[in-house]
Structures are given as structure tokens and as C-alpha cells.
Amino acid sequence: MKRFLLYLTVAIITFTIGYNINLIYFSDRAPEQPINFSHKVHAADNSIPCLYCHIYADKSTISGVPSVQKCMGCHKIIKTDSPEIQKVVSYWEKKEPIPWIKVYNLPDYVYFSHKRHVKASVPCQRCHGDVAKMDRITRQTVIFGVPFLRVSPLKMGWCLDCHKNGAKEFIGGPVRNGTDCWTCHK
Amino acid sequence: MAGFLDRLLERFKIYREPGYYKRYDYWWAMVVDLDRCTGCGACVTACQAENNTPVVGEEESGKGRVLNWMRIERYVEGEYPDVKVKFIPVFCAHCDKAPCEVACPVYATYHNQDGLNVQVYNRCVGTFTCATYCPYDVRRFNWFTYKDKGSFESPLDEQLNPDVTVRTMGVMEKCTFCIQRIVAAKDRAKDENRKVRDGEVIPACVQSCPSKALTFGDLNDPNSQVSKLAGLPAEPYYLRESGSKLAKISKNPRAYRLLEDLNAAPTIIYLKRVMKGSSTIGHE
Amino acid sequence: MLNRRDFLRVVGIGSAGAAAGFALAELNAPNPARLIPYLIPPEDIIPGVANWYASVCRQCGAGCGIVVKVMEGRAKKIEGNPIHPISKGGLCARGQAGLQVLYNPGRIKNPLRRIGERGKGEFQEITWEEGLTILSKNLKELRDRGEGDGLYLLTSPISGHLKLLLKNFMNAYGSSKYFAYELINYENLRFANNITFGQNSLPHYDIENTNLLLSFGADFLTTWISPVNYSYAYGHMRQGRPGLRGKVIQVEPRLSLTGANADEWVAVKPGTEGLLALAIAYEIVEGGYYKGEDRGKWLAALERFTPRDVAKVTEVAEERIIGIAREFSKTKPSLAIGGENVSSYENGVSNLVAINILNYLAGNNIGISGGIIPNRDIEKSSFIPVNSLMQDASKGKIKTLILYDTNPVFTTPGAVKVEGQLKNIPLIVSLSSFMDETTLLSDLILPTHTYLEDWGDNFTEPSVGYPVATIMQPAVNPVFNTKSVGDIFIHLARNLAGVFQKEIPWTDFGAYLQASWKMVYNKHKDMKEIRETTFEEFWNNLLSKGGWWKEESQAGKKVYISVNKITPYLPKGPASFDGDDKDYPFYLTLYPHSSYMDGRGANLPWLQELPDAMTSVVWGTWIEMNPERATTMGIKEGDVIEVESPFGKIYAPVCLYAGQRPDTISIPIGQGHKFYGKYAEGRGANPLDLLPFKVDERTGAVSHNSTKVKITKTNSPGRLVKMAGWTKELGRDIVQTITPEEFQVKEG
Structure with a gap:
């Protein structure tokens, strides 16, 4: 009986650990998007700046996903024969927006402002990883071709770490009132 | 080890010790002119609209569970026909020596660098201690997740303010001086590399007041509307001391603080109503 | 202790558990959130940043300018338009609740x-x-x-x-x-203004700049004509002019919100407000404050209404009438207004005419700042x-x-x-x-x-002087x-x-x-x-x-009121009431609820849960009653009573309110909807059911204050949900006050 209890306890504990390891480090790794969009092609090969498509990042709390019109602006001419581009065209012709899957998702009670961070010249890569190397957007670093751990866990401790110490490189010191709860929660 | 303990103690002080901040960045405060206030209640609805406060319904209202962050109190004096009715809007006074801050076992409420009494929903575990300690009875408890009880029945939910959290069951909430508007104003100010101007932050209640009884601003600034109306000098930090009396430093004979004797040092300053009969001037 | 076999077992179970946990988390993963972009981005919208659109509030007829906060195509908040001359940035609770008109679940979705x-x-x-x-x-x-x-x-x-x-x-x-058609209309007032000032419209009452406001049942801070504008004016009159603080005297049987803010309450007997106005007029003329050539004619026309005689009918002391008359004539500028309450007797027009002439007799307050500024003619x-x-x-x-x-x-x-x-x-x-x-x-x-x-x-209409x-x-x-x-x-x-x-x-x-x-x-x-x-x-x-x-004052137009022309319109006596005094001992005063008006706001949950200003009742109808009178009848607060008039009866709980004449009960209009969406239906009672079909014959406006009723205690279920518990300060000095004299000294 005693032994059974021990086994049970061990099983429960390890089950929880396993569950949480997945949840914290492996969930929403690199979801398959409706269109196989490559940041590598756009940002690296053609060196399009981030703000060319994510037009609201320096104006609003959210960075904004490019509208279908924006995509079509270039792809009316460029690479029109690619099957992926034809998918975009079909969305455009159906007058439907593309239902992208959110990779970076914050809880409702966190009020993160892209604008403040862009204006403080925090590079996008600081939180979003080197997207220019990613064919499919992912929150994990790739080591020897194996996706491993997140670039940004999007946990509060990670935010505060930068607000307290890491921000030196951008604003020369800790963020002013950067640890006050009401800076990000309202 | 010692360094760690020091840091821990420092953290403890920030959250626990009233008056930890020797000087506030801004010192947000409100002046309520009771001679202008008519008691109409526009502010109450404005607050509800701005802050996603759910409507709880008749049944819950009857149990005293309304969630309005502010209320108009009415006092009826005398017998017919010499009846006097007096109104006073009451909201969280963001007290400098807030009793609620000492009460909370999980630091869910503390004072921040702007002189605001912060309520952190994510930390709150709903012990109700803060509400019990609050002398002004302005803290409201979410007995249910009212969102699930149909308080924002579709399409009413389309109105919800995206800048304010919709609270869930078991969380204490209260007036935030419309922190989302303060943050927005600071954001604008930072863009232009300046301080927030007087009158730039207008909480929903102040904005709506038809008779302009409410004024909001920074007590650190001697030229702000609030400082002038309350007749206060620049940086009236005397008000935070134990046993301080507003009447001692205010140039306005009408200025007073609600239940000042309790020594909570509220930052809402009321201006006395001008009224025949019952005078309370010089009442200590 | 653990032997080798057990250790391996533990390790095995542990790994299996971890793997199962990992796998379950994988299966359990929530559906990913979607990120839907615009097809074509609207030029003027930045997601996350609000746009403000200027518009006009239609929750009542006042025409307040509003600005609507819109984020990503959804209305989030309504505020007063700060540059608009009517609302001046303020907005009442009804205006705020306009969002719930838009997003009401009870809206009709298709033809x-x-x-x-x-x-x-x-x-x-x-x-x-x-x-x-x-x-x-x-x-x-x-x-x-x-x-x-x-x-x-x-x-x-x-x-x-x-x-x-x-x-x-x-x-x-x-x-x-x-x-x-509208229940709460100002036809009587327009008619009376036409008789007295020759203009069939609502003028601008310049409360902002007046020094003495004599209000006969005008609840101008909650529902009367243009409450937001008048509230602004009220605030300015009280504290907006350094060294000068206007005074308000309110004449009404039930102490309204405006009455509660006034300096003096004259608890006049229902139906006699017009006579009180005439007595004040008599005293103004008799006391020599009216200097016109036709003074004798006025005196003759008003001679039946000496303060002494009128005091008996109105139950307002003679000295008080004389005092008010003198103060009203001596204070410049002064303003007398007649509101919903007096206009809702069957002789509403007469009452309003009687009140209007006070403005003429006491130094001609018409066309001056702080008095009545006539509108330009409106169709x-x-x-x-x-x-x-x-x-x-x-x-x-x-x-x-x-x-x-x-x-x-x-x-x-x-x-x-x-x-x-x-x-x-x-x-x-x-x-x-x-x-x-x-x-x-x-x-x-x-x-x-x-x-x-x-x-x-x-x-x-009315505008603000322009x-x-x-x-x-x-x-x-x-x-x-x-x-x-x-x-x-x-x-x-x-x-x-x-x-x-x-x-x-x-x-x-x-x-x-x-x-x-x-x-x-x-x-x-x-x-x-x-x-x-x-x-x-x-x-x-x-x-x-x-x-x-166009901000320009239209002040300056003087009027002349001829006695002969006006005499036929003056009240002959107290208003008549349906229901005789013996069987129906109570006067019934109905007033539009500060939030629901004539009932149109009852389907908005914010307004249902907004405590009534005077009684703090929410989510229902109540009957206001004098506490002493109730005690003598054995009625406690919260008891459901039957109110019966010769024409109908309703049931509602009692709310004891000291600002109520013992011979009067008051009920707010607005609840008692049979159909009007789930927030309004089957809630409270509609007091209009008690009314006869009685109108002021000159205009056809419904006289909702001309009925007498009787009340009986019942055991019917019903509840009074009040937000305020105790209304006594108990020496805690919560609402502190100073007297006007002290105020003058300190300010001066």
C-alpha cells in the first residue's frame, strides 16, 4: 500500500512536470499558417524593413498585420506564379482577410505597447527573435536544426528582467517606473 | 546574503510602508466642489461606462453587491418642512496612509510613485481584508464572474473598453483614477518629451460632470487647477504627516478632507457646500 | 528503503508520467488565437488608437453635443463635446448610457x-x-x-x-x-411664453448669470428642458463668479434634486403654485418695486391675491411670501421659472403665465443677462x-x-x-x-x-442665447x-x-x-x-x-406686458383635482424619473442600476411618502401599498422621504413596461395608469398632476432595493458646510 502511494505520488509529480514543460517551453512552437509566408524571403533576402508591413508598430500599442491589400500591392506583379501567392490572390478575390495564427499572444490583462518599445529603439528581434532567418515564424531558437526553447517566454519575470537591467543598452538605465504594476496592468 | 535581505526589505518597504516615496513623480488628486455638485449621478454612469463595471442586476443589488466604483451619498437632515438634503460623491481617495495597503496579505494593493493606490487584480486572492479596513467603503468585490452571468450580453460586450481589464470572480476592485487615461497621457507626453500638462488627464467622472464640480490634477504643481482650488502651496507633503490638518495649510476656507481624523491622508479634497444653518466651519 | 528494483520502477513510472503529461498537454493545447488583418485598411483608423466623432445626443430633446469614442469600428464611450455651447463638455447619465441603446440586446434585428x-x-x-x-x-x-x-x-x-x-x-x-407626441412636452410653456413675451418658443433661461433663481417646480438639474446646460449654468452661478454666489429658491410640494440643491424650499400645497406667484406679484406691485405707469391696473388685476389670503390656500406663511417678493425685486438680476410640476396641473398655462409675469414686474428681467433671453422665432x-x-x-x-x-x-x-x-x-x-x-x-x-x-x-430649442x-x-x-x-x-x-x-x-x-x-x-x-x-x-x-x-448675445429685446391682455390667462384659483378630498386624501405628484424620463431609458441596464438621486432606489418603482404621515398610518419603508385613484390602481413599495408634504405622495414615471426588452419588462408599475384623461385645454398637454388618490397597505410581495442605508451623518461631519455669510466674509 505504502509503495503504491509512492508510485502514485511520483506519477502525479512527473505528470505535472511533463505537462508544464510542454506548456511553458513547447506550446505554440511554430503553428502552420494558412499561407506559407516566409519572413526570411521578405526581411532577409529582400531586406524589407519590419515597419514597412507592420505599419502601426510605432504608432499604436499593436504592431498590426499587413492588410491583404498591402500583400497584393507587391504581389500583383511579383512572383504571381507561385502557388502560395495564388492563395493570397484567392483570398483577395474572395474579399476575405487571411486568418493568420497568432504566435505571440499576451493575456488580456497585459497592456503591452509596441509604440513605447519601438520609440525606445528596442529592436524587434530582441523579443521576436531573428525572424529574418525564419522560414516559418517561430518562438524557438533553432539549434542544429532542432527547435529548442523559446526566444521570449512572454512571462512577467522576463519583461521585468529587461525593465530592471537589460534596458541599459537602450535608455541607459532601468526603465522609469518600469516595475510599477500599473505600467502594464490596468 | 545580507545584500539579498536588504533588497527584500527594500521591496517590502515599497509595498508596505506608507510614505515610502519621499516625493511623487506626479501627485494625482481630485478636488470636489460640493457647492457645485448637484448629486445628479452622471459621474457614476460615466465611470461604469469607462471601466467595464458590470451591471449586477436587482437580486445582487439587493444584497449590496453593486460594483460601481463611485457613489453619491445623500444625507437627509431635519424633519418636514425644514429638510436639508446634502450630496457627496465618494470614490477611492488614494490615501497616502491607506489602511487597505497595510491590510493586504499578498501585496495586491500598494502605493505607487504617482501617489496612486494600486490594485493588482492578478495578485488579489479575495481575502476582503482591504475592504474591511477601508474607512470610505469604496472597495468592491466580484462575487461572481459577472461576464459569464450575462452582464455583458451580446452585443453589449462590444462596448467594453479595451484598455481596461474585465475582472473575474474573487477579485477586489476599486477606483483607479482612470489609470488607463493617465497612462495614455503619459505616453503622449513621453512622445513629445515633456511632462503631462495640467488638464491633460481627465478621468471619466470629471469629464462627464455637467456642473464642473470635479477637478483632477497634480498636487506637485502649484499652478495646477487642483492646487489652486484647494488653496495649497507647491508640494504640500505636510498633508502626508500623521495628524496633519488640511485647514492649516489651505488658503481656501472651504477645503476639507473626508474623515480627516482617521489619519488616512486621503488625496481627495472636498470644498464645503455653502448652506444655511448647520455650519461646520472651524470644526476640528 | 528503496531497492534497485523499486528504484527502476519509480524511474519507469516517472518517465511514463512525464511523457503522458507532455502528450496530454500537446492534445490539450487550446485553439490558437487568430490574427485577422484588414482586407483594405481604413485610412483614418489606427488599431488600438481611438477615433472621436462629434454628434448629437438624442436621449432627450436638449440637443447636447457629444463626441463618441470609436475603436476599431465599435463605440466605446460617449462624452460631452467640450466646445459645444449646450453641453460644454458635460453629459448626464442618460447621455452616457446611449451606448446601451446602440448595443442593446433587445434591439429589433430585422424588418x-x-x-x-x-x-x-x-x-x-x-x-x-x-x-x-x-x-x-x-x-x-x-x-x-x-x-x-x-x-x-x-x-x-x-x-x-x-x-x-x-x-x-x-x-x-x-x-x-x-x-x-411626447408625454413630457413644453407646449404649456410655449403657450404661456407666447402670451407673456409674444414668442411661441422656449427662451434661454440665463441661470448662469442670475443672482436669484426662483424656481416653481422646475427640476432643471435632472429632466427639465436642457439639464446638462442648466447644470453647467448652476455650477457657474454658485461658484464660477468670484465674490458672487447666486441663490436658489425652490417652490414645490416634493423636494426634487433641484430643490435639494436650493437654498430654500417652499413646500407649497399642490395646485396653488400659480396663486403663490400672483401673491408675490401683488407684493412686488404693492410694495412699489414695480415702477411702470400701469401700476394701478396691475394692482387692480392682482387685488384678489394678497399674501394674506393666498397664505391660507398655499400653506406658505404670509411673511415668507412677502420676504420672497422683496428679495426677488431687490436682487438684480433675478429670474423666475416655472417647470414641469406646475405646468402639469390642468391649469398649467395659467400657472406659467403667473410665474412669467414675475420676471416682468420685478425689474423686467427679460432680454438681459441673468434673466430670460428670448429665442428667435421657431416654427x-x-x-x-x-x-x-x-x-x-x-x-x-x-x-x-x-x-x-x-x-x-x-x-x-x-x-x-x-x-x-x-x-x-x-x-x-x-x-x-x-x-x-x-x-x-x-x-x-x-x-x-x-x-x-x-x-x-x-x-x-431653447438655445443658449444664440x-x-x-x-x-x-x-x-x-x-x-x-x-x-x-x-x-x-x-x-x-x-x-x-x-x-x-x-x-x-x-x-x-x-x-x-x-x-x-x-x-x-x-x-x-x-x-x-x-x-x-x-x-x-x-x-x-x-x-x-x-x-455663432456666439452672439441676442439680449436687449424688451417686452411690454399689457394687463388687460394677460388677465384672462391668470389662474382663477387652485388647480382642480379628480377625486374628492374625503375618499382620496392624497395629492398625486408624478415626475419623470431622472434616468428613464418618460420610460424610454428603462431598457438600459446602466440606468436601471444607477441609484435614484434622492432615494437611491434601483431597478424598480417606489412611492415616496412623508415618514410621519406613514407612521400614523402604520406604513413602514418597503411595505407594498395599493395606490388607487378614481381611474385605476397600482402597487409599489413605499420609500419614506422627508422631503415630501404629508398630504402628497410622489411616484416616478418610467417603469412598468409590459414590453421593452428584458431589462425593463415586468419591472415596477406605471403610475400613468392612475390618471384620468385630463389635459390643459389651451394646449392639449397631459395634466399628470391633477389626480387625488388613496392608499392602502397590502401584503403583496414586492421589494424596495435601496443602495443607501442610513441617511444621517451622526456627527461625522461628512458633508461639511459653511453659511453664506461666512462664505462672503472668507471670500471677500
């Missing part, structure tokens, strides 16, 4: 056609095309039969170009039957006494009735029995956003936009399959073709509005106030500012 019996509420959803075809076919037939005058259009009192459009439509159709209102409408209905004159934004079944006295009369009308069409009592009786329901989705404009026009623009796209009321008529005109096409050639209401304003612009473009060189620029400024107004 409906009745399939069951009338009043059963059985409807079938139809398309707009079908709905409009039914109506235009009916209208065509009616006109072909030569019964064009059988088309009746009943709306709320609207102003601006929508009214013009409706008029044009009715003219083109050949019907003269375009009417407006006659289309108000119809509901009795004449009902007569037409019972005689079968009404062939087709189109209703817009009005609910006569709920807002008329019970004795009118509108419901029964409407049965005689072959086709009732309701243009309404909500399923209210009247809409339920209609055969065809064409749901309209709310004011936050629609175009429109508003020419404010004309104010406010533009209403759609802040959001329609939430449901609804149409603008203007568009409905334009569409009908297109269906009817012929002469309509010539009269109403526009494609939609927005285009019509713009065309109309182009005419306004062309007419006035030479004025120096208009700096815009093109109409486009003018129109854009109009939309961004919220309207057009």
Missing part, C-alpha cells in the same frame, strides 16, 4: 411582419425590400382611393432636416397629418394632443399610421386606452429600434438606426439590419415615383443632409463668421466641430 393576432407579438422576419414594398403598395392604394389624408405620421418632437424631409414627404403624398411645433388623435382613430379616419420613436401606449394616461383605439386602424407601421408597447401592436415593423448609426441634425445647430453623424456602422428613418422615406418616395421623385430626389439621407446644408452654406456664406471658402471645407469643419453656432 418584421405580423403573422398572429395583433398584440400577440407573433412576427415573421422579412427582407427590407419586402417590408418597403408592403408599405409603398399600401400607400399607393390609399392614394389611388383618394384617401391620402388617411395617412398619419406620428413622431417624437424632432427638429432639423429630418423633420423637413418628413414634412415634404407628407405634403407630396397629400396628407396634412404629420404630428408629434410651430407639430404637437398633437393625443385625444384628438384617438378621436380620429375611433372615427376610422386613420387608414395607415406610421409611428417613429414614440410610444403612446405607454406614455399616455391609462384612461385614454390607446391600445383599444389603435385596433381601429387598418395598418400600423412602426419605425422603431425596440419592441415597445406600441410597436408590439403594429403590423409592420421597420427597425431604424439608433442615433449613433445615423445621419441627422438638430436645431436646439442659434445652435448640431450635426449627427454615424459613429459606427449599423449593428443590425436596420435603416435610417430618412432612408426609409427616401426609399418610399422612390417606390411611389411621380411627384415624389421631384420633391425627394436624393439617393440617401446622408446625401439629402449634405445637400440641405449646402443650401444653408450658400445662404449664409457672406457672413463674416463663415471663414470657409468652399462648401467641402465648411462641411468638414461642421463634422469635426460637431455643428455650427
Whole structure:
């Protein structure tokens, strides 16, 4: 009986650990998007700046996903024969927006402002990883071709770490009132 | 080890010790002119609209569970026909020596660098201690997740303010001086590399007041509307001391603080109503 | 201790557990959130940043300018437009709750056609095309039969170009039957103003700059005419002028919110307010404060109303009357206003005339700052006494009735029995956003936009001493399959073709509005106030500012009131009441609830949960009663009582309120809806059910204060939900005060 209890306890504990390891480090790794969009092609090969498509990042709390019109602006001419581009065209012709899957998702009670961070010249890569190397957007670093751990866990401790110490490189010191709860929660 | 303990103690002080901040960045405060206030209640609805406060319904209202962050109190004096009715809007006074801050076992409420009494929903575990300690009875408890009880029945939910959290069951909430508007104003100010101007932050209640009884601003600034109306000098930090009396430093004979004797040092300053009969001037 | 075998077992179980956990988390992973971009990004929208659209509030007739905060196409907040001369940035609770009109779950989502019996509420959803075809076919037939005058259009009192459009439509159709109806109307006041000042309109009462305001039952801080503007004025009068603080005296049987803010309350006997005004007038003339040549004539006309005699009738002490008269004449400027309460007796016009002449006698407060500033002439209102409408209905004159934004079944006295009369009308069409009592009786329901989705404009009456026009623009796209009321008529005109096409050639209401304003612009473009060189620029400024107004004072116009002309309109005696004193011992005072007005706000949950200013009651009807009188009758707070008049009875809980005469009970109007969405239905009682059909004969405005009632304690269930517990300060000095004398000393 005693032994059974021990086994049970061990099983429960390890089950929880396993569950949480997945949840914290492996969930929403690199979801398959409706269109196989490559940041590598756009940002690296053609060196399009981030703000060319994510037009609201320096104006609003959210960075904004490019509208279908924006995509079509270039792809009316460029690479029109690619099957992926034809998918975009079909969305455009159906007058439907593309239902992208959110990779970076914050809880409702966190009020993160892209604008403040862009204006403080925090590079996008600081939180979003080197997207220019990613064919499919992912929150994990790739080591020897194996996706491993997140670039940004999007946990509060990670935010505060930068607000307290890491921000030196951008604003020369800790963020002013950067640890006050009401800076990000309202 | 010692360094760690020091840091821990420092953290403890920030959250626990009233008056930890020797000087506030801004010192947000409100002046309520009771001679202008008519008691109409526009502010109450404005607050509800701005802050996603759910409507709880008749049944819950009857149990005293309304969630309005502010209320108009009415006092009826005398017998017919010499009846006097007096109104006073009451909201969280963001007290400098807030009793609620000492009460909370999980630091869910503390004072921040702007002189605001912060309520952190994510930390709150709903012990109700803060509400019990609050002398002004302005803290409201979410007995249910009212969102699930149909308080924002579709399409009413389309109105919800995206800048304010919709609270869930078991969380204490209260007036935030419309922190989302303060943050927005600071954001604008930072863009232009300046301080927030007087009158730039207008909480929903102040904005709506038809008779302009409410004024909001920074007590650190001697030229702000609030400082002038309350007749206060620049940086009236005397008000935070134990046993301080507003009447001692205010140039306005009408200025007073609600239940000042309790020594909570509220930052809402009321201006006395001008009224025949019952005078309370010089009442200590 | 653990042996090797057990250790391996533990490791095995541990790994299996971890793997199972990992796998389960993988399976359990929530559906990923979607990120939906715009197809074509709107130019003026930055997601996450609010846009503000200027518009006008339509929750009452005051015409406050508002700005609507819109984020990603959804309205989030309504605030007063800070540059608008009426609202001056403020907004009342009703205005704030406009968002819940827009996003109300009880809105009608599609056009409906009745399939069951009338009043059963059985409807079938139809398309707009079908709905409009039914109506235009009916209208065509009616006109072909030569019964064009059988088309009746009943709306709320609207102003601006929508009214013009409706008029044009009715003219083109050949019907003269375009009417407006509202329970809380100012017809008596307009009539009285016409008699006294020669202007059939509501003037601007300059409360802002007056030094003594003598208000007869005008609850101007909550519901009377333009509460937001008057609240601003009140605040300014009290504390906006250094060294000067205006005084307010309130004369009314029930202490209203305005009364609570006044310096003095004169608890006059119901129905005698007009006599009190005449006694004050007598004292003004007799005491030599009136200096006109016709002083003798006035004295003769007023001689029946000496303070001594009137004191007995009004139950206001003689010295007090004299005191008020003297103070009123000596203080300059002073202002007397007569409100809803006095205008709602059967002799409402007379009372208001009596109050109006005080302004003339005490130093001619007309046309001066701090007094009454007359409006420029406004076209006659289309108000119809509901009795004449009902007569037409019972005689079968009404062939087709189109209703817009009005609910006569709920807002008329019970004795009118509108419901029964409407049965005689072959086709009732309701243009309404909500399923209210009247809409339920209609055969065809064409749901309209709310004011936050629609175009429109508003020419404010009363203005603020100069004309104010406010533009209403759609802040959001329609939430449901609804149409603008203007568009409905334009569409009908297109269906009817012929002469309509010539009269109403526009494609939609927005285009019509713009065309109309182009005419306004062309007419006035030479004025120096208009700096815009093109109409486009003018129109854009109009939309961004919220309207057009020219700040200039119209003060200066003096009036002369002739005694002979006015005498026939003065009150002859106290107002008469239905129900004799013996059987029905209580006067009944009905007042529009500060949040629901005549009942239209009862479907908005924010307003239902907003504590009433005086009693703090929420979510229901209550009956206000004097505490001492209640005690003698054995009635406690919360007891449900039966209120019976000769015409009906209602049940509601009692709320004890010291600001109530012992011989009077008061009930707020607004609750007791049978149909009006889930927040209003079956809640409280409608006190209008107690009323006879009594109107002031000069205007046809309903006299809702001319009934006496009796009350009986019952054991019926019912509850009084009050937000405030104790209303005594118990020496805690919560609301501190200083006396006016001390204030003067300290300030001076």
C-alpha cells in the first residue's frame, strides 16, 4: 500500500512536470499558417524593413498585420506564379482577410505597447527573435536544426528582467517606473 | 546574503510602508466642489461606462453587491418642512496612509510613485481584508464572474473598453483614477518629451460632470487647477504627516478632507457646500 | 528503503508520467488565437488608437453635443463635446448610457411582419425590400382611393432636416397629418411664453448669470428642458463668479434634486403654485418695486391675491411670501421659472403665465443677462394632443399610421386606452429600434438606426442665447439590419415615383443632409463668421466641430406686458383635482424619473442600476411618502401599498422621504413596461395608469398632476432595493458646510 502511494505520488509529480514543460517551453512552437509566408524571403533576402508591413508598430500599442491589400500591392506583379501567392490572390478575390495564427499572444490583462518599445529603439528581434532567418515564424531558437526553447517566454519575470537591467543598452538605465504594476496592468 | 535581505526589505518597504516615496513623480488628486455638485449621478454612469463595471442586476443589488466604483451619498437632515438634503460623491481617495495597503496579505494593493493606490487584480486572492479596513467603503468585490452571468450580453460586450481589464470572480476592485487615461497621457507626453500638462488627464467622472464640480490634477504643481482650488502651496507633503490638518495649510476656507481624523491622508479634497444653518466651519 | 528494483520502477513510472503529461498537454493545447488583418485598411483608423466623432445626443430633446469614442469600428464611450455651447463638455447619465441603446440586446434585428393576432407579438422576419414594398403598395392604394389624408405620421418632437424631409414627404403624398407626441412636452410653456413675451418658443433661461433663481417646480438639474446646460449654468452661478454666489429658491410640494440643491424650499400645497406667484406679484406691485405707469391696473388685476389670503390656500406663511417678493425685486438680476410640476396641473398655462409675469414686474428681467433671453422665432411645433388623435382613430379616419420613436401606449394616461383605439386602424407601421408597447401592436415593423448609426441634425430649442445647430453623424456602422428613418422615406418616395421623385430626389439621407446644408452654406456664406471658402471645407469643419453656432448675445429685446391682455390667462384659483378630498386624501405628484424620463431609458441596464438621486432606489418603482404621515398610518419603508385613484390602481413599495408634504405622495414615471426588452419588462408599475384623461385645454398637454388618490397597505410581495442605508451623518461631519455669510466674509 505504502509503495503504491509512492508510485502514485511520483506519477502525479512527473505528470505535472511533463505537462508544464510542454506548456511553458513547447506550446505554440511554430503553428502552420494558412499561407506559407516566409519572413526570411521578405526581411532577409529582400531586406524589407519590419515597419514597412507592420505599419502601426510605432504608432499604436499593436504592431498590426499587413492588410491583404498591402500583400497584393507587391504581389500583383511579383512572383504571381507561385502557388502560395495564388492563395493570397484567392483570398483577395474572395474579399476575405487571411486568418493568420497568432504566435505571440499576451493575456488580456497585459497592456503591452509596441509604440513605447519601438520609440525606445528596442529592436524587434530582441523579443521576436531573428525572424529574418525564419522560414516559418517561430518562438524557438533553432539549434542544429532542432527547435529548442523559446526566444521570449512572454512571462512577467522576463519583461521585468529587461525593465530592471537589460534596458541599459537602450535608455541607459532601468526603465522609469518600469516595475510599477500599473505600467502594464490596468 | 545580507545584500539579498536588504533588497527584500527594500521591496517590502515599497509595498508596505506608507510614505515610502519621499516625493511623487506626479501627485494625482481630485478636488470636489460640493457647492457645485448637484448629486445628479452622471459621474457614476460615466465611470461604469469607462471601466467595464458590470451591471449586477436587482437580486445582487439587493444584497449590496453593486460594483460601481463611485457613489453619491445623500444625507437627509431635519424633519418636514425644514429638510436639508446634502450630496457627496465618494470614490477611492488614494490615501497616502491607506489602511487597505497595510491590510493586504499578498501585496495586491500598494502605493505607487504617482501617489496612486494600486490594485493588482492578478495578485488579489479575495481575502476582503482591504475592504474591511477601508474607512470610505469604496472597495468592491466580484462575487461572481459577472461576464459569464450575462452582464455583458451580446452585443453589449462590444462596448467594453479595451484598455481596461474585465475582472473575474474573487477579485477586489476599486477606483483607479482612470489609470488607463493617465497612462495614455503619459505616453503622449513621453512622445513629445515633456511632462503631462495640467488638464491633460481627465478621468471619466470629471469629464462627464455637467456642473464642473470635479477637478483632477497634480498636487506637485502649484499652478495646477487642483492646487489652486484647494488653496495649497507647491508640494504640500505636510498633508502626508500623521495628524496633519488640511485647514492649516489651505488658503481656501472651504477645503476639507473626508474623515480627516482617521489619519488616512486621503488625496481627495472636498470644498464645503455653502448652506444655511448647520455650519461646520472651524470644526476640528 | 528503496531497492534497485523499486528504484527502476519509480524511474519507469516517472518517465511514463512525464511523457503522458507532455502528450496530454500537446492534445490539450487550446485553439490558437487568430490574427485577422484588414482586407483594405481604413485610412483614418489606427488599431488600438481611438477615433472621436462629434454628434448629437438624442436621449432627450436638449440637443447636447457629444463626441463618441470609436475603436476599431465599435463605440466605446460617449462624452460631452467640450466646445459645444449646450453641453460644454458635460453629459448626464442618460447621455452616457446611449451606448446601451446602440448595443442593446433587445434591439429589433430585422424588418418584421405580423403573422398572429395583433398584440400577440407573433412576427415573421422579412427582407427590407419586402417590408418597403408592403408599405409603398399600401400607400399607393390609399392614394389611388383618394384617401391620402388617411395617412398619419406620428413622431417624437424632432427638429432639423429630418423633420423637413418628413414634412415634404407628407405634403407630396397629400396628407396634412404629420404630428408629434411626447408625454413630457413644453407646449404649456410655449403657450404661456407666447402670451407673456409674444414668442411661441422656449427662451434661454440665463441661470448662469442670475443672482436669484426662483424656481416653481422646475427640476432643471435632472429632466427639465436642457439639464446638462442648466447644470453647467448652476455650477457657474454658485461658484464660477468670484465674490458672487447666486441663490436658489425652490417652490414645490416634493423636494426634487433641484430643490435639494436650493437654498430654500417652499413646500407649497399642490395646485396653488400659480396663486403663490400672483401673491408675490401683488407684493412686488404693492410694495412699489414695480415702477411702470400701469401700476394701478396691475394692482387692480392682482387685488384678489394678497399674501394674506393666498397664505391660507398655499400653506406658505404670509411673511415668507412677502420676504420672497422683496428679495426677488431687490436682487438684480433675478429670474423666475416655472417647470414641469406646475405646468402639469390642468391649469398649467395659467400657472406659467403667473410665474412669467414675475420676471416682468420685478425689474423686467427679460432680454438681459441673468434673466430670460428670448429665442428667435421657431416654427410651430407639430404637437398633437393625443385625444384628438384617438378621436380620429375611433372615427376610422386613420387608414395607415406610421409611428417613429414614440410610444403612446405607454406614455399616455391609462384612461385614454390607446391600445383599444389603435385596433381601429387598418395598418400600423412602426419605425422603431425596440419592441415597445406600441410597436408590439403594429403590423409592420421597420427597425431604424439608433442615433449613433445615423445621419441627422438638430436645431436646439431653447438655445443658449444664440442659434445652435448640431450635426449627427454615424459613429459606427449599423449593428443590425436596420435603416435610417430618412432612408426609409427616401426609399418610399422612390417606390411611389411621380411627384415624389421631384420633391425627394436624393439617393440617401446622408446625401439629402449634405445637400440641405449646402443650401444653408450658400445662404449664409457672406457672413463674416463663415471663414470657409468652399462648401467641402465648411462641411468638414461642421463634422469635426460637431455643428455650427455663432456666439452672439441676442439680449436687449424688451417686452411690454399689457394687463388687460394677460388677465384672462391668470389662474382663477387652485388647480382642480379628480377625486374628492374625503375618499382620496392624497395629492398625486408624478415626475419623470431622472434616468428613464418618460420610460424610454428603462431598457438600459446602466440606468436601471444607477441609484435614484434622492432615494437611491434601483431597478424598480417606489412611492415616496412623508415618514410621519406613514407612521400614523402604520406604513413602514418597503411595505407594498395599493395606490388607487378614481381611474385605476397600482402597487409599489413605499420609500419614506422627508422631503415630501404629508398630504402628497410622489411616484416616478418610467417603469412598468409590459414590453421593452428584458431589462425593463415586468419591472415596477406605471403610475400613468392612475390618471384620468385630463389635459390643459389651451394646449392639449397631459395634466399628470391633477389626480387625488388613496392608499392602502397590502401584503403583496414586492421589494424596495435601496443602495443607501442610513441617511444621517451622526456627527461625522461628512458633508461639511459653511453659511453664506461666512462664505462672503472668507471670500471677500
